Amino acid sequence: MPSQRLALTALALACLLPATAEAAKPYRSVQQILAASADGDWRTPDPANLLYMDLPAGRVIIELAPQFAPRHVANIQTLAAEHFWDSTSIYRVQDNFVVQFGDPEADDAQRAKPLGSAERALPAEFERSSKGLAITALPDHDGWAPRTGFVDGFAVGEDPKAGKAWLAHCYGTLGAGRNNAEDSSIGAELYVVTGQSPRQLDRNITVVGRVLQGMELLSALPRGPAPMGFYADPSQRTPITSIRRASEVPVAERTAIQVLRTDSRTFADTVEARRNRVDDFYKRPAGHIDLCNIPVPVR
Amino acid sequence: MPSQRLALTALALACLLPATAEAAKPYRSVQQILAASADGDWRTPDPANLLYMDLPAGRVIIELAPQFAPRHVANIQTLAAEHFWDSTSIYRVQDNFVVQFGDPEADDAQRAKPLGSAERALPAEFERSSKGLAITALPDHDGWAPRTGFVDGFAVGEDPKAGKAWLAHCYGTLGAGRNNAEDSSIGAELYVVTGQSPRQLDRNITVVGRVLQGMELLSALPRGPAPMGFYADPSQRTPITSIRRASEVPVAERTAIQVLRTDSRTFADTVEARRNRVDDFYKRPAGHIDLCNIPVPVR
Numbered sequence: 353m354p355s356q357r358l359a360l361t362a363l364a365l366a367c368l369l370p371a372t373a374e375a376a377k378p379y380r381s382v383q384q385i386l387a388a389s390a391d392g393d394w395r396t397p398d399p400a401n402l403l404y405m406d407l408p409a410g411r412v413i414i415e416l417a418p419q420f421a422p423r424h425v426a427n428i429q430t431l432a433a434e435h436f437w438d439s440t441s442i443y444r445v446q447d448n449f450v451v452q453f454g455d456p457e458a459d460d461a462q463r464a465k466p467l468g469s470a471e472r473a474l475p476a477e478f479e480r481s482s483k484g485l486a487i488t489a490l491p492d493h494d495g496w497a498p499r500t501g502f503v504d505g506f507a508v509g510e511d512p513k514a515g516k517a518w519l520a521h522c523y524g525t526l527g528a529g530r531n532n533a534e535d536s537s538i539g540a541e542l543y544v545v546t547g548q549s550p551r552q553l554d555r556n557i558t559v560v561g562r563v564l565q566g567m568e569l570l571s572a573l574p575r576g577p578a579p580m581g582f583y584a585d586p587s588q589r590t591p592i593t594s595i596r597r598a599s600e601v602p603v604a605e606r607t608a609i610q611v612l613r614t615d616s617r618t619f620a621d622t623v624e625a626r627r628n629r630v631d632d633f634y635k636r637p638a639g640h641i642d643l644c645n646i647p648v649p650v651r
Numbered sequence: 652m653p654s655q656r657l658a659l660t661a662l663a664l665a666c667l668l669p670a671t672a673e674a675a676k677p678y679r680s681v682q683q684i685l686a687a688s689a690d691g692d693w694r695t696p697d698p699a700n701l702l703y704m705d706l707p708a709g710r711v712i713i714e715l716a717p718q719f720a721p722r723h724v725a726n727i728q729t730l731a732a733e734h735f736w737d738s739t740s741i742y743r744v745q746d747n748f749v750v751q752f753g754d755p756e757a758d759d760a761q762r763a764k765p766l767g768s769a770e771r772a773l774p775a776e777f778e779r780s781s782k783g784l785a786i787t788a789l790p791d792h793d794g795w796a797p798r799t800g801f802v803d804g805f806a807v808g809e810d811p812k813a814g815k816a817w818l819a820h821c822y823g824t825l826g827a828g829r830n831n832a833e834d835s836s837i838g839a840e841l842y843v844v845t846g847q848s849p850r851q852l853d854r855n856i857t858v859v860g861r862v863l864q865g866m867e868l869l870s871a872l873p874r875g876p877a878p879m880g881f882y883a884d885p886s887q888r889t890p891i892t893s894i895r896r897a898s899e900v901p902v903a904e905r906t907a908i909q910v911l912r913t914d915s916r917t918f919a920d921t922v923e924a925r926r927n928r929v930d931d932f933y934k935r936p937a938g939h940i941d942l943c944n945i946p947v948p949v950r
Binding site: 445447448478492493494495496522523532534547548549550551552554555556567568571572573574575626629632633634635636637638640641642644645647 | 744746747777791792793794795821822831833846847848849850851853854855866867870871872873874925928931932933934935936937939940941943944
């Protein structure tokens with residue numbers, strides 16, 4: 353709620369939900385729901401699937417999604433293990449869209465950074481079978497997908513008729529940049545969504561993960577002045593110190609992080625608290641929530 | 652389309668739309684559609700309704716919406732005429748949400764900046780009668796409003812049954828910060844949406860306009876480290892040099908700007924070009940567009 357005084361006073365005071373079929377329960381804010389969570393509501397991501405993107409300004413923590421893009425994720429893990437991104441840069445920052453990073457010379461065969469033992473070509477992984485996928489579905493209508501929900505903290509779209517599921521483009525989504533050919537991504541050039549969810553990209557590009565922490569280190573970068581947010585002047589790029597798998601970083605240098613389980617009752621409660629905000633500020637609860645308006649809490 | 656090579660080569664090549672009831676027309680990109688626009692497709696905003704927010708880094712241009720919030724807009728015009736915002740600051744930058752600006756001491760009766768001849772209290776202007784409002788409606792389903800569309804370049808929600816319309820919270824929307832009371836805004840403390848459209852604020856707060864140009868001067872500011880994006884250290888705030896109505900600025904210092912008419916065929920064509928992208932990059936046109944995924948072109 354954009355207001356000055358709100359920051360200085362208590363946010364959500366308990367009050368009653370409007371009458372519903374269920375007995376009225378006292379409204380709890382997201383903060384209150386999380387404060388009452390059980391340890392079992394949280395999961396610790398597998399360090400083999402966590403990337404630390406270390407920038408001069410701090411650390412961005414990314415969780416990879418091998419259950420959606422196994423080939424790309426394996427390639428990204430190889431690239432990280434071989435230090436491919438060390439001393440590369442964030443070379444594109446397009447306002448209300450994406451930041452993009454990797455080797456700015458990737459398209460120049462003479463100057464491109466060697467890919468080491470990583471794959472040079474991969475099939476597109478735009479979607480997968482929804483079979484065996486435990487999707488915590490949202491009841492809310494979505495214009496971009498027949499059904500939406502969450503899997504292991506990732507926002508997903510689903511087409512139950514086609515039996516397909518895919519990762520959705522929300523704030524913080526990590527995708528594999530490609531050229532016009534569907535199979536032209538290998539995970540070396542990556543982008544993170546920093547603007548209004550570009551859901552038109554869903555099923556048009558291979559999504560490989562999402563940022564768990566440190567988005568403000570990406571979203572507040574100066575926008576590139578050239579078309580599409582590229583920097584004409586390479587000195588304006590943001591250097592990447594390194595990208596490593598957490599599992600390859602000494603334990604003492606790792607960042608402790610847990611993610612709220614999206615199949616927990618606690619998460620469902622936070623979603624409902626956002627769908628219908630019944631506090632002293634909101635006068636008209638929306639009765640709706642959009643997939644990309646639901647942050648998955650981390651601690 | 653997040654990709655490196657795309658920036659270096661031509662973007663959208665002509666190709667055929669999929670077969671529809673209509674005869675297939677060659678696909679045109681938004682750029683191509685705009686290049687073919689007529690002068691009559693563009694309107695020049697009334698300089699009395701334009702605000703220039705001059706920051707050390709450049710100018711943000713805002714269009715006010717008196718047709719939706721007449722009392723607030725009139726008060727904002729008074730405040731600008733009396734130089735209320737000169738030497739105030741952007742004192743809140745919350746990641747993926749809003750920047751907020753005005754007098755950071757507004758809540759401290761002893762230290763607050765004098766409001767001059769501006770109103771000290773105003774009724775809430777959350778919505779208005781949709782009577783007499785020429786809404787260019789979108790056919791696309793929206794979860795937050797029974798109907799959506801555009802009026803004079805502004806994204807709007809509408810409830811035809813209730814006969815009400817309101818300005819929607821999209822990227823660039825300008826709203827009047829308030830405290831818990833509905834009628835606690837007067838337009839002196841303002842916020843601009845910089846993140847995923849917070850549509851839950853629709854009809855909960857008075858929206859007064861939108862940014863036409865210069866969003867990157869607001870969206871790339873360092874995030875405030877305190878809760879809700881406030882800066883604990885006042886020196887981190889971004890100073891506002893001045894906010895003026897364009898009509899009060901000497902003609903030589905004005906910025907020429909035109910906005911595509913949202914009731915034009917050209918605008919409708921750009922929306923369709925975004926709804927179904929049929930170029931060399933997109934493999935699966937979305938067949939859908941969200942109100943807040945539609946930028947209104949300016950030139």
